[in-house]
Amino acid sequence: xxxxxxxxxxxxxxxxxxxxxxxxxxxxxxxxxxxxxxxxxxxxxxxxxxxxxxxxxxxxxxxxxxxxxxxxxxxxxxxxxxxxxxxxxxxxxxxxxxxxxxxxxxxxxxxxxxxxxxxxxxxxxxxxxxxxxxxxxxxxxxxxxxxxxxxxxxxxxxxxxxxxxxxxxxxxxxxxxxxxxxxxxxxxxxxxxxxxxxxxxxxxxxxxxxxxxxxxxxxxxxxxxxxxxxxxxxxxxxxxxxxxxxxxxxxxxxxxxxxxxxxxxxxxxxxxxxxxxxxxxxxxxxxxxxxxxxxxxxxxxxxxxxxxxxxxxxxxxxxxxxxxxxxxxxxxxxxxxxxxxxxxxxxxxxxxxxxxxxxxxxxxxxxxxxxxx
Amino acid sequence: xxxxxxxxxxxxxxxxxxxxxxxxxxxxxxxxxxxxxxxxxxxxxxxxxxxxxxxxxxxxxxxxxxxxxxxxxxxxxxxxxxxxxxxxxxxxxxxxxxxxxxxxxxxxxxxxxxxxxxxxxxxxxxxxxxxxxxxxxxxxxxxxxxxxxxxxxxxxxxxxxxxxxxxxxxxxxxxxxxxxxxxxxxxxxxxxxxxxxxxxxxxxxxxxxxxxxxxxxxxxxxxxxxxxxxxxxxxxxxxxxxxxxxxxxxxxxxxxxxxxxxxxx
Numbered sequence: 001x002x003x004x005x006x007x008x009x010x011x012x013x014x015x016x017x018x019x020x021x022x023x024x025x026x027x028x029x030x031x032x033x034x035x036x037x038x039x040x041x042x043x044x045x046x047x048x049x050x051x052x053x054x055x056x057x058x059x060x061x062x063x064x065x066x067x068x069x070x071x072x073x074x075x076x077x078x079x080x081x082x083x084x085x086x087x088x089x090x091x092x093x094x095x096x097x098x099x100x101x102x103x104x105x106x107x108x109x110x111x112x113x114x115x116x117x118x119x120x121x122x123x124x125x126x127x128x129x130x131x132x133x134x135x136x137x138x139x140x141x142x143x144x145x146x147x148x149x150x151x152x153x154x155x156x157x158x159x160x161x162x163x164x165x166x167x168x169x170x171x172x173x174x175x176x177x178x179x180x181x182x183x184x185x186x187x188x189x190x191x192x193x194x195x196x197x198x199x200x201x202x203x204x205x206x207x208x209x210x211x212x213x214x215x216x217x218x219x220x221x222x223x224x225x226x227x228x229x230x231x232x233x234x235x236x237x238x239x240x241x242x243x244x245x246x247x248x249x250x251x252x253x254x255x256x257x258x259x260x261x262x263x264x265x266x267x268x269x270x271x272x273x274x275x276x277x278x279x280x281x282x283x284x285x286x287x288x289x290x291x292x293x294x295x296x297x298x299x300x301x302x303x304x305x306x307x308x309x310x311x312x313x314x315x316x317x318x319x320x321x322x323x324x325x326x327x328x329x330x331x332x333x334x335x336x337x338x339x340x341x342x343x344x345x346x347x348x349x350x351x352x353x354x355x356x357x358x359x360x361x362x363x364x365x366x367x368x369x370x371x372x373x
Numbered sequence: 374x375x376x377x378x379x380x381x382x383x384x385x386x387x388x389x390x391x392x393x394x395x396x397x398x399x400x401x402x403x404x405x406x407x408x409x410x411x412x413x414x415x416x417x418x419x420x421x422x423x424x425x426x427x428x429x430x431x432x433x434x435x436x437x438x439x440x441x442x443x444x445x446x447x448x449x450x451x452x453x454x455x456x457x458x459x460x461x462x463x464x465x466x467x468x469x470x471x472x473x474x475x476x477x478x479x480x481x482x483x484x485x486x487x488x489x490x491x492x493x494x495x496x497x498x499x500x501x502x503x504x505x506x507x508x509x510x511x512x513x514x515x516x517x518x519x520x521x522x523x524x525x526x527x528x529x530x531x532x533x534x535x536x537x538x539x540x541x542x543x544x545x546x547x548x549x550x551x552x553x554x555x556x557x558x559x560x561x562x563x564x565x566x567x568x569x570x571x572x573x574x575x576x577x578x579x580x581x582x583x584x585x586x587x588x589x590x591x592x593x594x595x596x597x598x599x600x601x602x603x604x605x606x607x608x609x610x611x612x613x614x615x616x617x618x619x620x621x622x623x624x625x626x627x628x629x630x631x632x633x634x635x636x637x638x
Contacts, residue, residue: 074550075545086539091562092562153547
């Protein structure tokens with residue numbers, strides 16, 4: 001990564017009739033960066049991708065790729081590569097013909113095509129599959145061919161639209177490794193679209209979280225995880241429970257806050273720029289059954305789901321609403337649905353976040369409104 | 374194990390018998406015609422008193438039949454070409470564009486095989502009379518195209534919906550111009566369906582017996598017209614050979630079309 005922007009997007013917007021699919025947004029992608037657009041369906045991530053690649057034309061705004069304004073160009077002239085969810089391999093062509101398709105159009109010599117196909121198939125671990133047809137390959141293999149096809153002609157940017165969406169879990173994890181390795185070895189600039197945050201966490205240098213046609217926040221995966229920008233990001237990205245806050249004062253330049261909540265006053269980490277209404281975000285794994293000298297949430301156990309090493313507990317906590325905890329399954333084997341339990345979290349595992357009141361994500365229940373300042 | 378009631382078994386037996394009887398009734402005339410075509414008699418007689426290829430020889434020796442067959446082909450070929458030229462872009466427009474009213478286009482595209490053909494022929498008669506197309510070769514080509522192109526439209530449309538639009542997009546991102554992406558990917562994958570549709574269109578046009586009577590006039594003699602004439606002016610056993618040839622070639626062409634459609638899938 002040399003810090004140069006491979007892609008610059010300026011006040012780009014897209015309207016379909018009177019509905020805005022994408023509100024004006026700016027986005028910079030560094031050369032060699034793996035950027036993920038993460039969001040629920042209808043959040044505008046695919047629209048943004050289609051605008052970049054040229055399947056849609058923007059209502060307003062500019063897209064600059066490698067210093068060249070590509071906003072008005074046809075997809076063919078944008079020097080982009082794309083991987084689709086349904087692979088989109090040409091069924092009447094062999095693996096070799098698929099991979100060299102872009103090179104043929106660029107009139108590459110036979111020798112160069114041969115060399116490049118060999119290189120690409122080695123990269124995606126499909127050496128020797130040259131003469132197979134797509135229908136003779138498994139889903140994972142097909143997607144690797146699609147990857148090779150998108151990379152073969154060395155596009156300036158690679159776009160991936162939920163490429164692992166059609167694969168089963170085991171294959172998905174395997175493909176995550178393949179994609180990560182390729183990205184690292186080629187230093188390719190990648191924009192990756194997904195609604196799966198595990199994928200986003202595993203692959204990305206940065207994640208842009210999208211919602212209702214806007215980029216809500218953009219940052220490193222760890223930041224979204226440990227210091228979510230607001231209550232939507234916290235609940236969408238890490239399934240965090242949101243606890244009501246009576247009062248708070250930012251301390252240490254905004255890194256921490258002195259919070260009054262759950263009948264207690266304590267210091268805990270805070271995301272930056274908290275002002276106005278706030279919530280305490282606590283991830284399910286931070287909640288345990290043993291007191292840890294932090295906060296305690298007393299509630300009624302509504303449901304338990306065993307995931308293996310962990311068990312999910314769903315509780316109704318008065319004044320908070322539904323709270324989800326993930327606890328070691330051995331230690332929670334005796335719990336019965338309907339019994340009263342107490343969940344605990346250390347103060348340092350809580351994060352104070354700004355509350356988004358236009359939330360259509362899991363909203364705190366009506367009960368907590370009485371406690372709001 | 375599931376035990377079947379006697380009534381169920383009876384129902385299955387009755388059903389099977391019914392199918393055999395119906396299929397038999399449908400195929401019986403075919404079998405009779407095939408047998409008659411292999412008769413060496415000079416008059417109709419069933420069963421034939423002698424066997425041979427007399428009727429086929431008669432057919433080939435009679436310049437009228439040969440002329441009628443070649444005239445039917447002469448009309449069918451441009452009708453098929455026109456059908457493909459109209460139907461393939463139409464199916465692309467219906468399934469791959471944002472053209473307003475493409476639903477209507479789809480409906481209108483198959484109207485000619487939905488509307489009762491005699492009513493349609495009357496309407497065509499009026500139009501053709503106005504433009505002086507009655508009794509002309511090109512008039513018949515146009516009429517047959519109207520009848521034949523829905524088959525191409527239906528078959529290519531069905532195939533097109535199974536070709537993901539992403540293939541075209543993938544080709545374009547890889548650097549292909551839109552025409553090149555269409556030709557190299559979409560049309561290439563559509564080819565079996567286009568051929569299948571063309572064969573169906575050919576059979577439809579070749580076999581067309583209604584329009585020719587309304588629009589053809591006395592000088593335009595296609596094969597169905599000649600068959601009709603020969604039956605009207607006394608029965609020539611050679612028409613059994615014609616019928617046999619027609620049935621066999623039609624089944625062969627339909628089989629080809631089916632195979633092509635399967636392969637395109």
